[in-house]
Each structure stands twice: as C-alpha cells, then as structure tokens.
Amino acid sequence: MTSATTSALPGSGPARVTTRRRPGGPVLTVLLAAGTATVVLLTLVRAVPYDAVTPFAQVVGFTPFVAAAAVVGLAVTLVARRWVLAALLAVCVAAQAVWLVPAFVPGPAPPDDAASLRVLGANAWLGSADADALVDLVREQDVQVLAVLELTTDLRERLVAAGIEDVLPYSADAQVGSGALGSGLWSALPLDDVDVEPFSHDAMPSATVEVDGVPVRVTAVHPIPPIPAYVRVWGEETAALADRAASDPLPQVLVGDFNATHDHATFRRLLGDRFHDASRAAGGGLDLSWSPRPGTVPPVLNLDHVVTDRENVVTDVGSLPVPGSDHRAIVATVHVPRP
Template sequence: MNSYRELWRYSGVKIVASLVAWGVTGAAAVWAALRLSGFEPDWPWVPAVAVTPHVAAAAGAGLVLAAALRKRAAAALALAATVALGFAVVPRSLADGGTEPAGAPLRVLAANLMVGVADTGELMALVARLRPDVLALQELTPDAMERLEEAGLPETFPYAVTRPRQGAGGSALYARHPLTPGEAIEHGRFGQVRAVLAHPGGARVELVSVHPCAPKRYGRQPCWRAGLEALPRAGGPLRVLAGDFNATLDHLPMRELLASGYRDAADVTGHGLRTTWPQGGWGPLPGVAIDHVVADSRIGVRSFAVHTLKGTDHHPVSAVLTLP
C-alpha cells in the first residue's frame, strides 16, 4: 500500500512540475515573440512589458526545470525564449566601453517628487552631495516649490524654468548656468518643461524634464504614447532628456526614441537593469527601470547612479555626461 501511495505522490509531483514547466515556457515564448515583433498591443501589455527582465529570468528557470524533467520540446522552447529575451535584456548589464569625448562635464540629477511630498531636506542633501549642474524635477507642486525655495534651492541653482501644478503634472528645470525657456510639451495635463542651457564650456544643450502620463490603466495609453512621441528626436542641437519616462527600454516608443540618436546613460554604463520604481512600500510589485537620463549620442557618458529619497515612490537618478 505504501509503495502505491509513494508512486502516486511521485507521479503527482511530476505532473505538477511538468505543467509548471510548460506554463512558464509557453508564457515566456509568447512574451518573447511579442517583445521582439515590433508590435506593441494596448493595455494591459504596455504596463506589463516593463517587467521583461523578470520574465527573462523566469524563462531561464523554466529551461532548467524542463531540462531536469527531460521534457525536450519544453526545453527547446524555453531555450529559444531565454535566448531571445536575453538578447534584449543582458546588454543592459554590460558597459559599452566605447571612447568618450574629453570635453566639459555636465552633471544631471532627476527626481520625481510624488505630487510634491518628497522629503525636501533629503533632496537638498542629495543636491549638496552630488553637485549637479542640472536638476530636473517631476510632479512639482506649488507647495513643494515653495519649500524648496525656502530651503535655498535658488541659491544653488540661480537659473530655473518652472511649471508647478497641483497633482502629478508639474515639472521644472534648475541649473547653475543660464537657461533659455522653451515651449513645454503638454499632454493630458502633464507639462514637460524645456530649456536651452548655455554651458560655460561653450556648448548649448536643450534640456527636457520628462514626465508623460503613466499607462497604468486602460485608456491612458494614447496620452502616454503622445507624451513620449512628442519628445524631440535626436539630431540638430545637443539634447539631454531626464526624468520619469514611465517607460523602460522594452517599450516600443522608448526604443524608437533611442534609435533616433540617443543613448540611455544606465544602459551605456552597464546599469540598465537597476530598477527605479517602486521605491519601498509597494508590496510585491516587481521593480522596473522607468527613470532615465538620455543623452544625444554625441555626448559622452561617464557614470550613472540610482539614489534614494524619502517620501516618493521613485528613486532619483543621476549621470555625469561629457559635452563635445
């Protein structure tokens, strides 16, 4: 009797393991096909595709499980999905190693203030430690701007282009060097401010504090896509785009933006898998990399870093760039 029970238990475990292997493998294969197809369906795929690095890891686990169970067909499918997703994801963890221009440095810091409630003192301490030339803020409210000004932000950054708003739609650019305001990008009550920085080294750089709508629910994709597509393409003047893109390198509009002639600072330095959202207190949500510093390909990238800031769901990000 015990031998029959043990056999049944073993067979049951094996059946469940096989189902898991096929389920993970099949899902990963479909995911890889969609991700690499050049076609991006609407909701819920747009928010879901942000977790592609996690799916790539799951595909690898499915491969190991299928191989252990000697499921050749499942293992072959898992191998194809793992290779396909790995081809898209792994290069982000590898530094480019190319020759960078030996010009003037430009330090950029971007922070989403989560409707203005981020800790003012901690942000000022971060500014004091990193000494950025440019500070790009998102979700800047009138109250947050008042607190920052009282904390001495104008003394650190004498030049600014600000567009504070109640809620999540405000943004700003602060700089140590002169700024010429440009026309803000407006979509869905989200204002992405623009300005041209006159660097003392002689270069002129157009800056954008990036924050399109979040595609977190059905019906928001047109606003999100329009906000990303309205960002200036590379070519012409030097440009740096920094902030909360609400997009990862797996989103098609983001890939199209980079293909126009930009480079993502995290990707260039091998930190492209560092997640920037959510920052604490969001339960089991997988981390995703949606905050970026993106620079014209003619601009060098020396370093990239992810920081912490109390009171907000986003990690601030910084980069040290080199102007040609």
C-alpha cells in the same frame, strides 16, 4: 512520456519490458507546460514592435523578471527531461540575453576635452518628496541641472526654503499646482530659450544651458503613465517628445520619468538612431527606480532615464533614494563633444 527497454537472458523465456518514467509524471508536465507558455507569450510581447496598447504596455516592463523565469524554467525542464519545453525555453533565454546583456557592458571613457553636464531627475510623487533630502542630493552629487516631476506649489516652496536657489539659482517650471501635472527645472547655469509650450498632459519644460561654451537643451520628461485608460495618449506623448527632440539640432539631454522601460518599443522608438539611454550606455544594469509600495517593496521597474545623443558619452550613472517618493532619482554625467 516514458521510455522503455527490453532485456532477456538466454533461455529465460520472453523478454521483459522495463519502463522508465520521467520525474514528476503528468502533473509536473502540465505545470511546466503552463509556465513555459507564460514565458513564451511574455517573450513574444517584448518582440512586438508596437506596445501602446493594453495589456502590452503594462506587462512588457517586467521583461527582466521573465528572463529570470526563463533561466529557472530551462534548468527545471532539463532536469525533468521535458525536451520540447526545454527547447522552447532555450530560445526564450537566448532572446532575453540579446536584450538584457548589453545593459551590463561598460561604456567608453569620455574624451578629455568634452563639455560635462551633471543632471539629476526626480519624480516627487505628487509633491510629497522630502525637499531637504532632495537639495542634499543636489549638493552631494554636484548637480548642475535638476528636473523635478510631479512638482506642486507646496514642494516648490519647500525646495526654496531648503536652499535650492543657493546651489541652482536659475529655474523654469510649468503647470505647477497640485497633483502630478507640474514639472520644473533648476540649474546652476543660466536657462535660455525656455520652452513651456504644452504638448502633453503633464508639463515637460525645456531650456538651453551653455556648458563650457557648448549649448545643450535639457528637457524635464514626464509623459502620462500607460494605464489602460491613457495608454494611447502615453504613446502619442512619447512620440511627440521624440519628434521635438529629434528636430532640434542642439545636443539633447532628456531627463526624468519616462513611464517606460527600455523594453518598451515606444521608448526604443524615441531613442531611434540618434539617442541612447544613459544607464544602458554606461553599462549600469537595470537601474530599477519605481516601487509600487516604497519602503515595503523594492523597485521593480526602470522608469526613470537620462537620454542623450549617442555621441555623448555618459558616466557616473546611478539611481538614488529620495525619501517621500515612490521613485528613485536618476543621476548621470553627460559628456558633450566640442564642435
């Protein structure tokens, strides 16, 4: 589009039309329209209440990057005076802010008399994680319960050799062999009511620990990833995990690789009205934890979480590198109110 003005001096004859073109011309308009359409579509994907379907499950995790693109696009369209496109992007920026800003708001301080449990979850990437480094993390972080996903027989033996049983002498695991199926719990506290009942493709064992007299159920979480071939199963496994946790009256701590971000509707349904995500509840930001090429590409998705009851204040949340893994470990202190 162009804008036009007319001007004429007295006695100078017919008025002249002065045309003012917008920067970039039609080529820039087409490029900005294509970018805006992409941002709008991906923002709508985040707004859809069901995402256990391809391609929604695969793309919605990149919503924070869509938010950044929306902000940049809004600035460019305003400078370029593409007002309709700017209006569309302004709506997207507002929606993205509603979804993203709460992740950076600090949470409350824990009550003085709460029972505190320090947990760490680590995806071992098909058992290739450095066992010595993982045990060192447990010691440095004063971890009381460790959940290891993609636990193999070889890694379990290397963890024992590295001294995991010296700091966390109680353990339970399931489906340990080769590949991604196995998961395990190690604890400084006795593990009671151990549950290794298979309800998912990859093992998700759970057990109860007594924290200063308060029983808490801890679950090692690892639903199957939502690749196109398994996206429906991913949704079903996450729903089954949610049902199991919600039906248990004990305080819950779910820790591990959820293969979902907070932007996944499937993950938010798991949270429901009872649970919250530790990173978000503590104001820890995005806590990006998974990289497609560790050592070359920085983490791009926050797949690893600690999930617990909303009344449990969470502090000291962070993600820590684990040599040999494509995931960073998630660590948090959960403060459970005394009854």
